[in-house]
Amino acid sequence: MAATKRMNTAEALVEGLIANGIGTLYALPGVQNDPFFDALFHAQDRLRVVHTRHEQATGYMALGAAMATGQPQAMCVVPGPGFLNAASALATAYSGNAPVLAILGQVPLHEIGRNTGALHEIVGQSEILRTVTKWSSLVRAPGEVPALVAEAFRQMRSGRPRPAGLEVPMDIWQRTAAIAPQHAAEPIAPPPVDEDAVEEAAKLLGKAERPLILVGGGAHGAREAVRTIAEALTAPVMAFRMGRGVMDSRHPLDCTLPVGHRFWAEADVVLMVGTRAQNPLMSWGVDSDLKIIRVDIDAEEMTRHGLPTVGLHGDAAPILAALADRIGRHNRARPGRAEHVAQVKAEVMGRLADRLAPQLAYVRAIREALPENGVFVDELTQVSYVARITLPVYRPRTFLASGLQGTLGWGFATALGAKVALGDSAPVLSVNGDGGFMFNVQELATAVHHRIPVVAVVFNDRAYGNVRAMQKHNFGNRLIASELTNPDFVRLAESFGAQGLRARTPEELRAAIERGFATTDGPTLIEVPVGEMPSPWGFIKLPQVRPAKRN
Numbered sequence: 001m002a003a004t005k006r007m008n009t010a011e012a013l014v015e016g017l018i019a020n021g022i023g024t025l026y027a028l029p030g031v032q033n034d035p036f037f038d039a040l041f042h043a044q045d046r047l048r049v050v051h052t053r054h055e056q057a058t059g060y061m062a063l064g065a066a067m068a069t070g071q072p073q074a075m076c077v078v079p080g081p082g083f084l085n086a087a088s089a090l091a092t093a094y095s096g097n098a099p100v101l102a103i104l105g106q107v108p109l110h111e112i113g114r115n116t117g118a119l120h121e122i123v124g125q126s127e128i129l130r131t132v133t134k135w136s137s138l139v140r141a142p143g144e145v146p147a148l149v150a151e152a153f154r155q156m157r158s159g160r161p162r163p164a165g166l167e168v169p170m171d172i173w174q175r176t177a178a179i180a181p182q183h184a185a186e187p188i189a190p191p192p193v194d195e196d197a198v199e200e201a202a203k204l205l206g207k208a209e210r211p212l213i214l215v216g217g218g219a220h221g222a223r224e225a226v227r228t229i230a231e232a233l234t235a236p237v238m239a240f241r242m243g244r245g246v247m248d249s250r251h252p253l254d255c256t257l258p259v260g261h262r263f264w265a266e267a268d269v270v271l272m273v274g275t276r277a278q279n280p281l282m283s284w285g286v287d288s289d290l291k292i293i294r295v296d297i298d299a300e301e302m303t304r305h306g307l308p309t310v311g312l313h314g315d316a317a318p319i320l321a322a323l324a325d326r327i328g329r330h331n332r333a334r335p336g337r338a339e340h341v342a343q344v345k346a347e348v349m350g351r352l353a354d355r356l357a358p359q360l361a362y363v364r365a366i367r368e369a370l371p372e373n374g375v376f377v378d379e380l381t382q383v384s385y386v387a388r389i390t391l392p393v394y395r396p397r398t399f400l401a402s403g404l405q406g407t408l409g410w411g412f413a414t415a416l417g418a419k420v421a422l423g424d425s426a427p428v429l430s431v432n433g434d435g436g437f438m439f440n441v442q443e444l445a446t447a448v449h450h451r452i453p454v455v456a457v458v459f460n461d462r463a464y465g466n467v468r469a470m471q472k473h474n475f476g477n478r479l480i481a482s483e484l485t486n487p488d489f490v491r492l493a494e495s496f497g498a499q500g501l502r503a504r505t506p507e508e509l510r511a512a513i514e515r516g517f518a519t520t521d522g523p524t525l526i527e528v529p530v531g532e533m534p535s536p537w538g539f540i541k542l543p544q545v546r547p548a549k550r551n
Helices: 009-019 031-041 055-069 081-095 125-131 142-157 195-207 217-233 257-266 278-284 316-330 337-355 357-369 382-390 411-425 443-449 465-474 489-496 506-517
Strands: 005-008 024-027 048-051 073-077 100-106 135-138 164-169 176-179 211-215 269-273 291-296 310-313 375-377 428-433 455-460 499-502 524-529
Touching: 005 009, 009 031, 009 142, 009 164, 009 176, 024 031, 024 055, 024 411, 031 073, 031 100, 055 073, 055 081, 055 100, 055 411, 073 081, 081 100, 081 125, 100 125, 100 142, 125 135, 125 164, 135 142, 142 164, 142 176, 195 217, 195 269, 195 291, 195 310, 195 316, 211 217, 211 257, 217 269, 217 316, 257 278, 257 337, 257 382, 291 316, 337 357, 337 382, 357 382, 357 428, 357 506, 375 411, 382 428, 411 428, 411 443, 443 489, 455 506, 489 499, 489 524, 499 506, 506 524
Parallel strands: 024 048, 024 073, 073 100, 100 164, 135 164, 211 269, 269 291, 291 310, 375 428, 428 455, 455 524, 499 524
Antiparallel strands: 005 176
16 A cells, blocks of 8 residues: 655645646635645646736636647636636636636635635635536545545546536645545546447448538547548538647648538538537528438537437547448448539638638738647637638647637637647747737736747737627617727837737738747737728528428
8 A cells, every 4th residue: 555645735736736747737826725835836846837917817828728738737716706707717618628627715614605704705606616617526624635636637537528626725725634645537438439320320421422521629539530531431521610620621621611501501411520510500400301420428419409310429539430440331432522522612712712801811821920730829809700711720729719608808818828738849829809818918927927939919900890890780880888999019018028019911910920939938919900801700600501400
C-alpha cells in the first residue's frame, strides 16, 4: 500500500490536479481561496498559475486551452460574484463540449444556505453550478479530495466532454488528513461498437445514390475514418462551426453550411457524426425519403429530434473505423457524383464571392497570413461570420467557435488560453469586432504580463454592427443602444505595453498579422477601421428545402 502523507485540503487538491495532467491553472485569487494559493506557491515548479484581470477570463482561458488541445484544463475563482463572472465561460464550455474544471471557493461550510451575510454569499451557488457543468460536488473534508478530484476528471474524460466543478468552503482549505498518492483518473469505457447497427448503416450508405456526411465537434478524433468513408461514397462532408477542420478544406468533398444546404435538399442518406445538426434538423426539413444515421457519444442527443434510421451510440473513432471497413461490401458506383459536387460547390461559393466581397477579401488575407497549423478564434463579428462558411481550415481544433452560445466577447481571452496551451507549436489569431473586444480588453494586461504572443484583430465599425444593421434594415433605421465610442486601439495597445498596429486594407492586414506572428514576447493588437458590410445571414439562416417532417 502506498504511503500516505499528511496534508491539508489545498495541498491535496494541488496534488490531484498535477496527477491528472494539469500544468497550468487559470485563476484570480481572493480571500476565500488564500490557502489554496499558498499551496500553489509551493508547487510553482510543477503547476503554473496564469492570473487574469477579470474572472470571466479565467474561464475563457481554460476553455481556449481545452478546445485547442482536447484535454481537461482548470480554473479557480472566488465564490459568489467571482463565480457568476466566470459562469458565461462555463456555459460556453458546456455547450461547446469542453472539459474545464471549475474550482470555486465557498462561504464557511456551516454557513452555506443560511443567508447569514457572509462575504460573497449567494443563494444556491451549488445549484447554479450544476446548470453549467456535467458533474459537480462540494468538498467537506480533506480526505474527500482524492476521490472527488478523480471523479471530476473521470467525468470530463468520459462520454460527452463537458465542464466539472468543485466547491471548497473557506474553512475547509486548511484542515488536514492523511492522503495517499493520487493518480490520473481512468475514463469510463464507451459503449462497445454495435456490429449489427454498423452493418445496417453500411448497407444504407453503400446503396445510397446521394449520400451526405455532417460532422461536428465530436468527429475531431475520427478524422481519417471520415475521409475514408467520404471518399468511398463520394459523399460531401459538411461542417459549420464546431466541426471545421475534421475534413481538410482542400479536399474536394469538404463543404461548409450553404453548400451542405444544397446537398441536404437532394440527399437520400445522411451520416451525422458528433453533431447536433441543429440547422438541418430544425430548419431545413426532414421527410420520409431521408434516411438518417447518427453516431454520437451522447445517447440523449441521438433522439432529440426523433429516432434516427440507425443509431450508433459511442465513440466516433472506433465506430467509423468499423463502418469504413464494411462499406466496401455494399457500395455502389456513383458516376458523375464527384463532378456534381464540384459544380454545386463552385456555384454556391461563386454567389458568396459576389455578395460578400468585403468580408471575403479580409478572410483571404487572414488565411494567407495564418500558417497551416495556425488557430483561428472566432467571434461575433462580420468577418468571423463569413469565415465560418468560407475560411479554409486544414486541421482539427484550429477553428475555435463559441457554438450555440454565441458568446459575445469570449474571443480574445479564449485565444490567450489556446496560445498558453499550445506554446510555440502553433500561432493563434483572435478576430474580433470592436464591441466584443471591449468585453475583455483588460486582458491585454494579462497577455503582456505573461508574455502571451497572441495576435488580435479588431474590426472597428464603431458599433455593435450586427445589431445596428438589423435596426437599420428591419426596424426602419431606428437606431438605439448600438453605436459605440471607442478608444484609439493602437495607442491603447501601446499603453499596455503591447504592439499596436493599424491596417486599412486586406493587404495591410495580411502584412500586419505576419508582423504580429513574428513577435514572440507579447501580444499584438491590429485595428482595422471598417464601414457597414453586406449581410451574411442569407447564407447562414437558410430556408426549409424538404417537406415538413411527417408524424
